[in-house]
Amino acid sequence: xxxxxxxxxxxxxxxxxxxxxxxxxxxxxxxxxxxxxxxxxxxxxxxxxxxxxxxxxxxxxxxxxxxxxxxxxxxxxxxxxxxxxxxxxxxxxxxxxxxxxxxxxxxxxxxxxxxxxxxxxxxxxxxxxxxxxxxxxxxxxxxxxxxxxxxxxxxxxxxxxxxxxxxxxxxxxxxxxxxxxxxxxxxxxxxxxxxxxxxxxxxxxxxxxxxxxxxxxxxxxxxxxxxxxxxxxxxxxxxxxxxxxxxxxxxxxxxxxxxxxxxxxxxxxxxxxxxxxxxx
Numbered sequence: 439x440x441x442x443x444x445x446x447x448x449x450x451x452x453x454x455x456x457x458x459x460x461x462x463x464x465x466x467x468x469x470x471x472x473x474x475x476x477x478x479x480x481x482x483x484x485x486x487x488x489x490x491x492x493x494x495x496x497x498x499x500x501x502x503x504x505x506x507x508x509x510x511x512x513x514x515x516x517x518x519x520x521x522x523x524x525x526x527x528x529x530x531x532x533x534x535x536x537x538x539x540x541x542x543x544x545x546x547x548x549x550x551x552x553x554x555x556x557x558x559x560x561x562x563x564x565x566x567x568x569x570x571x572x573x574x575x576x577x578x579x580x581x582x583x584x585x586x587x588x589x590x591x592x593x594x595x596x597x598x599x600x601x602x603x604x605x606x607x608x609x610x611x612x613x614x615x616x617x618x619x620x621x622x623x624x625x626x627x628x629x630x631x632x633x634x635x636x637x638x639x640x641x642x643x644x645x646x647x648x649x650x651x652x653x654x655x656x657x658x659x660x661x662x663x664x665x666x667x668x669x670x671x672x673x674x675x676x677x678x679x680x681x682x683x684x685x686x687x688x689x690x691x692x693x694x695x696x697x698x699x700x701x702x703x704x705x706x707x708x709x710x711x712x713x714x715x716x717x718x
Contacts, residue, residue, distance in 0.1 A: 442469030442540055443602060444519030448509035449487070449527035450477040450502065455647065456486050460494060462530035462645075468540045471495065473516050475509045478502040483527075507613035507621040510598070514608060521551070523602040524622075528647050532556065535643035539602055542637060548575060549633035551602040552595070555644040564645065570594050571638050578634045585630055586681045589623075589674060590691050593699065595630060596623035600644055607632050620666040627673055631680065660700060667696040 445463045449456055456474075463472050475497045476484045487496050497516055503509055510524060521543055525531065542551050552571070556564040571594060576584045588594045595601075599622070603611075611628035613621045630636070674692045678684040 441471035441519045442543060443521050443523060443536070444471045444473060444517035445536075446510065446513035446517060446522065446524045447472065447474045447527055448477065448506060448513060448524075449474060449479065449483050450509075451479045451481045451483060452527035453479070453481040453483045453486060455528040456483050459525060459527050459530050460487065460490055462532075463525055463536060464490075464493060465536035465540075468536045469519075470536055470540075471517065471519050473497065473513050475499065475513045475516075477504075477509050505615055505618075507615045507617055510621070510625075511613050511615070514613075517605075520605055521602040522605060522608040524598045525644075526599055526646075528649070529599065530558075530645050530647070532643055532645055538641060538643060542639060543602060546575060546637045547604075548635050548637035549604045549607045550629065550636045552636055552638045553600060553602075553644065554640045554642040555600055555646055556642045557648050558645040559648050566642060569640050571640075573638050573640055576636045576638060581630070581636075582682045585636060586677075586683055589627060589630070590683075590688060590695065593623070595626050596620070598622040598625055601626070601629075603629050604633075617666050617669065619663055620670050623670055624673055627670075627677060631677060660703060663703070664696050664700045667699055671695050 447459060447463070452459070460472065460474070463470065472494045474487045474494050476487060476499065478499050478501050484496065484498055487494055495516065497512060499509070499512070513524075514522065523539070539551065539553070542553075554569045556566050558564050570592065571584070571588065585595070589596075607629050610632040611625045614624050617624060671692050674695070675689065678688055678692065
C-alpha cells in the first residue's frame, strides 16, 4: 500500500538547516514518505540526511545540477505517495502539520490541498501574512472566479511547498528546467489547471525561514526575477482561453504582472531597510 503523502526535500549545502527540516516532517502514524534529493552538497548535508536511516529516502546526485527544477523533478519521479508535497531544506513544518495535512486529505480527497504559512525569523519569532482566499472546497466551475485570478493578481498559488497535490494531478505538471526561479509557479499553473477541485485552508502548516541574507531564489537579482516572471506571464497568457478568462482586461493584467510584482518586491525591500534588519 503506497504512503498517503510523499514529502520531497531538495537540498544543496544546507547542513545548518536540514536536521530541523527533516524532523519537522517525521510523522510515524501519518503514512508519510520523506524523499531527500541532495544536489551533490560540499558540506555535511548528505551525512546528516543519512543519520535518519530508513526514515528518509536519500537520492544523492553525482554532480551538482545547479537547478532546483531538476532536483524537484527527480524527487517527483521517486515519489510513490497518493499525494505529493515539497519542503525546502531551510524551511520546516509547524508542529502537527503532517497529521493535519493527512486529516484534510482523508476528509476531502480534493485534488489539491492548499494551506497557509508563517514567516519565521532568526531567534524563533514568526509573522502571519494575509492569505487572500476563502476556506473551503472550490469546484472546477468556480475556478474562473476563485482560483485562476489568484495567479494573475499575485503569487498566492505560486509555491509547491504550500499545497499537497494528488499524484495524478502532480504528474500532469512539470518544472521547466530553464527557469532559475518561478519554476514552482510554472508547475502550479499546470497543476491547478488539471485539478477538478481544491480545498483551501488558512491553517498555517508551513514555516518559511527568513535568513535575512538577501533576495530569495538563490541570490538572483531583481532583474533576473523580472525575466522569469515575464516568461511565466507568457505561460499564463497561453492558458487564459482554457480558463475562460481571455479578455482584454485579463490579458493586460497578465502582461503587466511582472512589472507589478517587481515594483511590490522593491517596495517591500525598501520598507525592510527602513524598519531595520532585526525588525519584522
